[in-house]
Amino acid sequence: MTSYDDLDRRLTAWLDEEVAMHAPIGLLESATGRVARTRPLPGWATTERWISMETRALLGTVPRVLIVPATIGLLAALTAGTIVIGSAVTTGSSNGLIVYQHASGDLWTVEPDGSDPRPLVESDATLSAPAWSPDGRSVACWPTATGRRGSDLIVSDADGSDANGSDPIVVASDVGEITGWGLPDWSPDGTRLAFTAATSVTTEGDCSLKGSFCGSRVFVAASDGQTDAVQTGDPDLDARTAAWSPDGSTIAFGAGDAAGYIRLYAMDADGSNVRQVSDLQGVQWALLRIDWSPDGTSIVGTSGHPEWDIWIFPTDGGRESNVSAMDVETLLVDQLFPTYAPDGAIAWWRGGDGLCGCLTIREGAAEPVELTEGTWAPTWSPDGQFIVAQRQDSDGELIIIDRSGAVQATIDGVGDASFGASWQHLGR
Amino acid sequence: MAGDRDAFTELQRATIDKLYAIARLILRDGDRAQDATQEAYIAAWRRLGGLRDPDKFEPWLRRLLVNACYQESRSASRRAKVEGRVRSIDIATPDPALQSADRDELAGALEILAPEQRALIVLHYHLGLPMDQTALILGLPVRTVKSRLHRTKQQMRTTLEANARLPLTAGGTP
Numbered sequence: 347m348t349s350y351d352d353l354d355r356r357l358t359a360w361l362d363e364e365v366a367m368h369a370p371i372g373l374l375e376s377a378t379g380r381v382a383r384t385r386p387l388p389g390w391a392t393t394e395r396w397i398s399m400e401t402r403a404l405l406g407t408v409p410r411v412l413i414v415p416a417t418i419g420l421l422a423a424l425t426a427g428t429i430v431i432g433s434a435v436t437t438g439s440s441n442g443l444i445v446y447q448h449a450s451g452d453l454w455t456v457e458p459d460g461s462d463p464r465p466l467v468e469s470d471a472t473l474s475a476p477a478w479s480p481d482g483r484s485v486a487c488w489p490t491a492t493g494r495r496g497s498d499l500i501v502s503d504a505d506g507s508d509a510n511g512s513d514p515i516v517v518a519s520d521v522g523e524i525t526g527w528g529l530p531d532w533s534p535d536g537t538r539l540a541f542t543a544a545t546s547v548t549t550e551g552d553c554s555l556k557g558s559f560c561g562s563r564v565f566v567a568a569s570d571g572q573t574d575a576v577q578t579g580d581p582d583l584d585a586r587t588a589a590w591s592p593d594g595s596t597i598a599f600g601a602g603d604a605a606g607y608i609r610l611y612a613m614d615a616d617g618s619n620v621r622q623v624s625d626l627q628g629v630q631w632a633l634l635r636i637d638w639s640p641d642g643t644s645i646v647g648t649s650g651h652p653e654w655d656i657w658i659f660p661t662d663g664g665r666e667s668n669v670s671a672m673d674v675e676t677l678l679v680d681q682l683f684p685t686y687a688p689d690g691a692i693a694w695w696r697g698g699d700g701l702c703g704c705l706t707i708r709e710g711a712a713e714p715v716e717l718t719e720g721t722w723a724p725t726w727s728p729d730g731q732f733i734v735a736q737r738q739d740s741d742g743e744l745i746i747i748d749r750s751g752a753v754q755a756t757i758d759g760v761g762d763a764s765f766g767a768s769w770q771h772l773g774r
Numbered sequence: 775m776a777g778d779r780d781a782f783t784e785l786q787r788a789t790i791d792k793l794y795a796i797a798r799l800i801l802r803d804g805d806r807a808q809d810a811t812q813e814a815y816i817a818a819w820r821r822l823g824g825l826r827d828p829d830k831f832e833p834w835l836r837r838l839l840v841n842a843c844y845q846e847s848r849s850a851s852r853r854a855k856v857e858g859r860v861r862s863i864d865i866a867t868p869d870p871a872l873q874s875a876d877r878d879e880l881a882g883a884l885e886i887l888a889p890e891q892r893a894l895i896v897l898h899y900h901l902g903l904p905m906d907q908t909a910l911i912l913g914l915p916v917r918t919v920k921s922r923l924h925r926t927k928q929q930m931r932t933t934l935e936a937n938a939r940l941p942l943t944a945g946g947t948p
Contacts, residue, residue, distance in 0.1 A: 368791050
């Protein structure tokens with residue numbers, strides 16, 4: 347009879363015997379070639395800068411700990427008949443498919459309840475930052491093509507009838523490094539896409555000091571690809587993260603100097619009448635992501651320094667208000683990535699002494715409520731009842747939660763989820 | 775930028791053999807190990823600017839590799855690679871103390887483990903990393919790593935013992 351008490355020794359010996367001593371021929375060349383075609387992120391845009399390896403290791407069990415109370419809460423709610431999983435589908439509301447970058451680099455979708463993951467758009471390139479069109483019939487994204495200097499912005503037919511056959515339309519070609527939030531922003535009528543990207547223009551001083559959007563400008567592309575993208579707005583103003591107003595008349599953006607001060611600007615949709623919306627100024631993460639209120643009367647964004655808070659900027663020139671710093675404690679933590687729900691609620695990520703990332707929402711004038719830890723980059727469902735967001739301690743997971751914070755589903759096998767996912771509108 | 779890339783290429787040159795070896799042990803597949811190794815380097819290059827402590831480069835790179843291995847093992851729809859690949863794997867001289875049947879049994883027991891469990895085994899037993907370093911790379915608390923290692927070994931023992939009993943229940947034929 348064999349004894350297995352010496353398993354440790356046997357394992358070590360087996361692994362030593364089994365191990366490959368050298369990488370295959372060609373692997374180094376292939377790896378260095380792919381790295382050469384990859385753009386590094388600015389340091390401040392990586393989670394490593396803000397959360398140390400040790401902290402992430404400490405957070406390793408948080409999601410599992412959350413599963414139990416979330417499950418209990420969900421069961422209790424189901425028993426009480428207050429919520430139904432997948433209500434977005436059964437009640438005929440406007441939630442469609444969630445599109446995200448799969449680990450394979452293709453675009454995949456899941457149903458609103460997180461089920462049925464399947465490929466939507468496949469490509470030899472890695473498809474990043476997908477964004478559904480307002481009518482839910484197309485998806486725009488950035489393919490990271492091999493061997494090219496710049497990226498193309500493509501729009502793919504996405505009716506789901508053919509995962510492979512539709513040829514995407516190139517609506518902007520050879521675009522410089524994408525700046526800001528990264529997702530192209532569709533005009534409300536679906537005819538145009540706005541984005542910000544680096545140009546060869548550099549302003550005075552050192553770009554390494556000015557931040558990642560030094561020389562970046564606003565571009566607008568026609569979604570049918572009939573005309574190429576055009577640079578618009580102030581030719582001398584560094585800009586990032588363009589966002590259309592709900593009526594399509596205005597484009598808002600963050601602008602200025604990342605090492606100095608970033609302020610909120612707006613311009614008419616044709617690029618004229620560039621104006622500063624607010625004197626409030628921030629640094630680094632400030633206005634990295636901005637979002638218009640559904641009624642178009644305000645814009646939400648992160649601003650401030652040295653800590654970041656969530657600010658609402660009235661578009662009529664009124665005084666901006668801090669909606670996230672309720673007390674000294676919340677004033678001293680960083681708050682980022684705000685986004686409006688259709689009913690005007692705001693979701694964002696709230697740090698906590700650098701130890702946790704808490705998805706937080708504020709409904710109306712109520713105080714913010716922390717929903718779930720370890721989650722950021724929220725995106726609302728079209729009906730405003732759910733949020734899809736990235737698991738902060740995992741590079742490969744998205745979760746769907748409801749407004750009480752109960753986890754409805756986990757989507758794994760996700761590629762780069764840094765910018766969350768996009769949720770399809772139905773019935774428009 | 776060019777200087778940074780040259781320096782990074784040197785780092786790749788210095789680490790690629792070991793990184794590939796780890797990926798191959800975790801994934802048990804040479805092609806997938808190549809993919810995971812490349813993905814780890816790409817992730818490292820993209821995020822390098824965020825690394826606060828240069829002394830943490832090696833464990834950080836290994837963490838990225840482990841994550842890439844997880845992603846690779848989850849990927850259900852890998853596209854066939856167009857370019858041919860040369861598999862050149864030098865196997866070290868077998869340990870005479872390790873009998874062939876024993877090797878097969880261990881290979882079988884490892885095969886049925888989840889990639890997360892194999893990563894734990896590889897980091898701790900092949901690289902010889904202590905618990906705190908293993909935990910750092912896996913992104914888990916030390917206590918969790920200890921309990922997972924215990925459960926993993928228990929699972930392997932159960933598999934090995936079950937396999938050892940199989941011939942007897944089948945009639946004792948070799």
